[in-house]
Amino acid sequence: MHIIVVYDTAAERNPKILRTCRRYLHHVQRSVFEGQLSPAQFTRFQRDVKDLIDDEYDHVIAYTLPPGAVPQRVTWGQERDAPSDIL
């Protein structure tokens, strides 16, 4: 299924959430990731995210689309700090 993840986490946890998201998804904007995950991968992703965030200070949303549904994407401008695999 197609997943879009957005997060707003405290600065000290940003590198960890970034690394976790990168293990599962593509980096498309500063704190936005997307990709295709199986239900089992999504279960592991949820466990990993839950383990590293602080519920009092962080906020993560994962949108999961119905099976087979792929979103269209309209983009304006360019990412300032181009996402890459180098941390």
Add this chain to the structure above:
Amino acid sequence: MHIIVVYDTAAERNPKILRTCRRYLHHVQRSVFEGQLSPAQFTRFQRDVKDLIDDEYDHVIAYTLPPGAVPQRVTWGQERDAPSDIL
């Protein structure tokens, strides 16, 4: 159709993009909005966003879902600066 908008804009343009997104969508995280728009509303939204961003420094993605498709949403934690209608 269901729309999810994420943006990463230069600080000086944040208030304007925030106000524009709020005219059309619900604020769900610092730089994330979502909601239902008609094709005509989405056309106006696109024009408004295009008019206010600087293509060299800003980045905006609008995901549009296939008609009838509504994403499921898994959320962890809470938004630190709770979205509100007050700027």
